[in-house]
Amino acid sequence: MSFLQHDVPLSWYLLLSAVLFSLGVIGFLIKRNLITVFMSIELMLNAVNLSFVAFAYQWHEVRGQIFVFFVMMVAAAEAAVGLAIIIAVFRARATLAVDRIDLMKL
Amino acid sequence: MHLILFFLFAGFCLAGAINLLLQTHPINSALSLIVVMTSLAVLYLLLGAEFLAIAQIIVYAGAVMVLFTFVVMLLNAGREERTLGSRAASRVGFPAVVALFAVLSTILLRAQGLGSAHLGQGLTNAPGQSNLVLLSQVLFHELLLPFEVTSVLILIAILGAVALAHAEGSKTGGSERMAEK
Numbered sequence: 001m002s003f004l005q006h007d008v009p010l011s012w013y014l015l016l017s018a019v020l021f022s023l024g025v026i027g028f029l030i031k032r033n034l035i036t037v038f039m040s041i042e043l044m045l046n047a048v049n050l051s052f053v054a055f056a057y058q059w060h061e062v063r064g065q066i067f068v069f070f071v072m073m074v075a076a077a078e079a080a081v082g083l084a085i086i087i088a089v090f091r092a093r094a095t096l097a098v099d100r101i102d103l104m105k106l
Numbered sequence: 107m108h109l110i111l112f113f114l115f116a117g118f119c120l121a122g123a124i125n126l127l128l129q130t131h132p133i134n135s136a137l138s139l140i141v142v143m144t145s146l147a148v149l150y151l152l153l154g155a156e157f158l159a160i161a162q163i164i165v166y167a168g169a170v171m172v173l174f175t176f177v178v179m180l181l182n183a184g185r186e187e188r189t190l191g192s193r194a195a196s197r198v199g200f201p202a203v204v205a206l207f208a209v210l211s212t213i214l215l216r217a218q219g220l221g222s223a224h225l226g227q228g229l230t231n232a233p234g235q236s237n238l239v240l241l242s243q244v245l246f247h248e249l250l251l252p253f254e255v256t257s258v259l260i261l262i263a264i265l266g267a268v269a270l271a272h273a274e275g276s277k278t279g280g281s282e283r284m285a286e287k
Contacts, residue, residue, distance in 0.1 A: 006109045007222035011214050013153065016116050018210040020142070022203055023123040029199040033186040035132045035178055039139050042170065043123060046146055049158075057153045058221055060229045062240045065155050066249060072158075072165050073256045077263035079170045083177045084270035090181050097187060 013054040020047035034086055034096045038079075045075050108225040111152055118145040130185045132178045136171060143167040154228035157238055 024047060027040030049068045056064025086096070093101055122141035129135045147162040228237040245253060 007224050008108050008112045008152075009222045010220045011217065012112065012116075013149065013223065014214045014220075015211060016119065016149075018207060018214060019120065020123055021210070022207040023120075023127060025203045025206070026200070027123075027127050029195045029203070030127065031135075031186070033132050033183065035174065035181075035183060036126075036135050036186065039126065039132075039135055039174065042166075043126065043139065043142065046143060046166070049162075050146060050149060053150050053153050053155050053158060054223075056155070056229065057223060062229055062237070062244050065158055065229075065237075065241055066245050068155075068158055069161060069245070070252065070256060072161055073260060076165055076170055077260050079173055080263050080267040081270065083173055084267035086177060087181065087271045096181065096183050 010054050010058055014051050017047045017051040017054065020044075020050070032097055032099060034089065034098055034101065035083075037098060038082055038086065042075065042079065045071060108152060108223065111148070111225075115145040115148045115152075118142075119149070132183045132186070133175060136174045136178060139174070140167050140171050143171070152225065153223055154237055157241055 021044050024040045024044035027043065028037055031037050031040060049071055052064050052068045052071070056062065056068075089101060090096060095101065119142050122138040122145065125138040126135045126142070129138065143162060143166045147159040147167070150156075150159040150162060230237065230240055
């Protein structure tokens with residue numbers, strides 16, 4: 001069957017990455033919960049990682065994959081610090097709604 | 107086969123991302139984000155990045171999402187209240203997202219010279235070589251210093267997370283150290 005042997009154009013992977021990134025931006029804009037806003041940021045990071053992997057495949061360049069590895073490590077560090085900040089904000093404000101956390105001053 | 111796997115897991119990915127936006131409870135959003143990340147791991151596998159696929163499952167779908175669900179449960183986060191959001195978000199934000207997506211997809215679909223992905227083909231086809239060998243050669247020889255710096259960064263992040271999340275109510279070391287700063 002020729003359908004089974006069909007290759008996938010790399011632009012489809014990149015398009016998927018663009019769609020995921022846009023969904024992440026939309027989530028960042030419409031979500032009203034601090035934790036979910038943070039999850040949207042993680043979604044955008046993942047979308048960019050997918051395009052890195054696709055380009056690494058295109059040019060047979062292993063440094064693209066290594067960059068994704070570093071992005072993952074930095075994202076893990078970012079998640080740890082960000083969630084600690086969210087806990088600290090919740091202690092000070094007793095709310096997670098971004099509409100009520102609109103002042104830098106506590 | 108590749109086509110079927112791509113459509114299946116790209117579909118999972120998109121469904122998870124859209125579900126993340128539609129759910130109102132943070133724990134449901136977290137679970138849909140796990141679906142997105144696991145399907146992305148399969149897509150990495152299709153693109154010949156085995157190491158990254160495993161790292162994606164362990165680091166993202168494992169560690170990071172456990173952290174997220176743990177914080178959701180710890181803070182007892184309930185349903186979010188739907189508000190209208192900021193006016194700037196609806197007036198500038200959404201047209202900006204649409205414009206961004208239009209520009210990105212135009213560039214991607216018009217790009218010349220993008221090949222296609224063939225199942226089972228990695229970054230190298232040389233005998234005795236594999237993606238993992240190639241990756242570790244570069245990562246642990248040329249990029250050893252950035253790799254070690256990343257470990258220091260994670261150590262600092264752990265210390266910072268402990269210092270930030272330390273209870274201010276309890277009058278033990280952490281809060282006093284925070285107060286001194």
